[in-house]
Amino acid sequence: MIIKRLDLMNFRNYDTLSLEPGAGTNILYGNNAQGKTNILESIYMCSTARSHRASRDRELIRFDAEESHIKMLVDKHGSQYRIDMHLKKSKTKGIAVNGIPIRKVSELFGIVNIIFFSPEDLNLVKKGPSERRRFIDSELCQLDRVYTNHLMNYNKVLMQRNRLLKDMAFKQGLSDTLSVWDEQLIAFGENVIKDRKEFVGQLNSIIQELHRKLTGGREQIEIIYEPDAAPGAFEKELKGSIERDIRQHATCRGPHRDDICFLVNGIDIRKYGSQGQQRTAALSLKLSEIELVRQLIHDSPVLLLDDVLSELDSSRQTQLLSAIKETQTFITCTGLDEFVNCRFPIDHLFEVSEGTAVRKN
Numbered sequence: 001m002i003i004k005r006l007d008l009m010n011f012r013n014y015d016t017l018s019l020e021p022g023a024g025t026n027i028l029y030g031n032n033a034q035g036k037t038n039i040l041e042s043i044y045m046c047s048t049a050r051s052h053r054a055s056r057d058r059e060l061i062r063f064d065a066e067e068s069h070i071k072m073l074v075d076k077h078g079s080q081y082r083i084d085m086h087l088k089k090s091k092t093k094g095i096a097v098n099g100i101p102i103r104k105v106s107e108l109f110g111i112v113n114i115i116f117f118s119p120e121d122l123n124l125v126k127k128g129p130s131e132r133r134r135f136i137d138s139e140l141c142q143l144d145r146v147y148t149n150h151l152m153n154y155n156k157v158l159m160q161r162n163r164l165l166k167d168m169a170f171k172q173g174l175s176d177t178l179s180v181w182d183e184q185l186i187a188f189g190e191n192v193i194k195d196r197k198e199f200v201g202q203l204n205s206i207i208q209e210l211h212r213k214l215t216g217g218r219e220q221i222e223i224i225y226e227p228d229a230a231p232g233a234f235e236k237e238l239k240g241s242i243e244r245d246i247r248q249h250a251t252c253r254g255p256h257r258d259d260i261c262f263l264v265n266g267i268d269i270r271k272y273g274s275q276g277q278q279r280t281a282a283l284s285l286k287l288s289e290i291e292l293v294r295q296l297i298h299d300s301p302v303l304l305l306d307d308v309l310s311e312l313d314s315s316r317q318t319q320l321l322s323a324i325k326e327t328q329t330f331i332t333c334t335g336l337d338e339f340v341n342c343r344f345p346i347d348h349l350f351e352v353s354e355g356t357a358v359r360k361n
Contacts (some may be wrong), residue, residue, distance in 0.1 A: 001113060001299050001326050003043065003119055004080075005073040005260065012038035012193050013355045021330065022129075024347030028332045028357065036332035036352045040304040043330065046072045047085050047112040049143065050104040058089045066090075074112050077185035077299065081111050091337075102332040106141075106148045113142050113293055113301035115316070117286050119311045124285065125270055125278040129259035136196055139289060143296055147195045154188035157181055158251055166249045178242075185254065186235045192255045193231050200260060207288040215279055221281060228257035283316060287323050300327040307332050344360070 008017040013035045028036045041258055043058050045051050045060065054060055061068040068087040073080065086094040095102050102108060141148040161181040168174045204223045211221040229237040237253045262269050269277045273343050293301045303324055309317050310333065321344045336346070347358040 001077075001297075001302060002071060002075045002076050002281075002304055003112070005071075006039070006043065006046075008039075008042055008067070009069040010062040011060060011068045011070060012062065014038065015355060019350070019357055021328070023328055025324070025345070026328070026330045026348045026350065027336070027346050028330060028350050029334065030352035031334060035357075036354050037306050039352070039357065040306050040330055040332060042070050042113055043072065043302070044052045044116055044304060046070045046085050047108070047114045048138075049108050050118050052118070053253075057087045057093055061087055061089055070266040071324040072112075076111070078254070083108070085110065088096075106145055106152070107182055109142050109145055109148055112208060113138045113297055113299075115286070115289055115293065115301050116305040116306070117308050118305045119308060121286060122308075122311055124282045125262050125273070126275075129257070132260045133256075133258055135285075136258075139293070140195060140199055140224065140318060140345050143293070144195065147192070150188050150191040150195070154185065154255065157184045158254065158256060162250050163220060165245055165251070168246060169249060180341070182230075182238060185251070186238060189229070189234050189255050190231070192254050193227050193229065193234065196255065196258060197225050197227065197231060203288045206291050207284050210283040210291075211281065212285050213282055214316065219277070219280075221284060222260040222263045223285070224263060226259040226261050228255060228259075231251055237348075251359060255291070262275045279311075280316070283320065286317050287320070290323060290327075303329040305325055305329060307334070309333060331333060333347060334340045 003021055006019040006021070008014045012019075017039070019039065019279060030036055041053065041060070051060060066089050070083075070085040070087070072083045074083065082098050084096045084099075088094075095105070095108060097108065097111065108228055121135075124250060137151060141151065161178070161205070162228050164174060164178060164181060200223055207223060208221060211219060234254065238251075241251075241253045262273070262274060262278075264277055264281065267273065273281070273306060290301065290303065305320075305324075308320070309331070312319075312320065332352075336349075350357045351360055
């Protein structure tokens with residue numbers, strides 16, 4: 001899987017940009033606030049239909065423009081896909097694949113498998129459960145369109161049920177309709193729980209050896225999926241929480257409250273681990289994600305590394321760089337010392353400055 005070309009118009013600080021990356025390691029270097037991360041964001045946006053940092057499309061459009069365009073040409077198993085994305089300040093985005101408009105965002109998922117790795121991801125372990133759920137959902141939605149459908153429907157029904165719980169406090173007779181939403185919530189929720197459990201189990205089978213290498217054999221890690229309602233027990237848990245839901249005007253049980261536990265040598269490092277242990281576990285998790293995606297799609301995902309190397313010591317830099325060989329990778333950095341010190345080959349080099357990206361020898 002290779003991105004062959006990227007074209008931007010009125011995206012963030014770019015008036016226009018045409019980039020032809022190579023199949024190997026593409027280094028985007030330059031001073032801060034020049035637009036390096038914006039290039040990664042455009043790739044992620046064109047692959048997943050959402051930004052990793054902006055909540056609204058209008059934030060991605062150049063300040064003096066009304067609309068923005070992202071075009072990306074992808075080679076996947078010898079077949080080419082042209083993705084065109086049209087962002088508008090006042091309307092819903094438009095997306096076309098090979099010139100044919102798509103009706104659902106989920107139709108875009110799976111064309112390009114993207115793994116984004118930023119310094120914030122190194123704090124994934126110590127952050128709240130919502131961040132860890134987002135990590136699971138982000139990858140599963142790219143890998144499995146059926147899961148995407150289940151998750152989207154679960155969230156829609158959850159929103160409707162919560163609205164009903166609030167309305168029940170002011171209107172009589174609405175409680176009779178609660179069972180209708182419960183039935184749908186249970187059906188979609190059970191599928192979400194099942195798929196998340198399987199995904200975490202697959203990660204767990206990979207992460208242990210990677211983490212052992214990162215820690216020189218000193219630490220043994222285990223990831224444990226912590227569903228708010230155990231598989232097959234969601235209906236029971238939901239019914240047992242109805243009185244509480246009515247009091248709080250919100251659904252208190254379900255996969256929207258799931259979490260992941262990280263045990264290192266039997267200790268829950270979310271609460272009791274050092275910062276070094278938490279960051280190493282997060283790195284192990286991202287490396288496991290790369291390997292798992294390779295196994296599932298029988299191809300390498302496209303990797304986006306946003307100024308991550310500066311946050312790692314030399315040994316962890318080496319582990320990360322060795323894991324991305326034979327994979328198209330985009331790396332942002334302010335200097336090239338990390339690669340020189342690690343003796344890591346640079347396949348393609350681009351200097352980013354004030355909304356331009358110039359290829360260097």
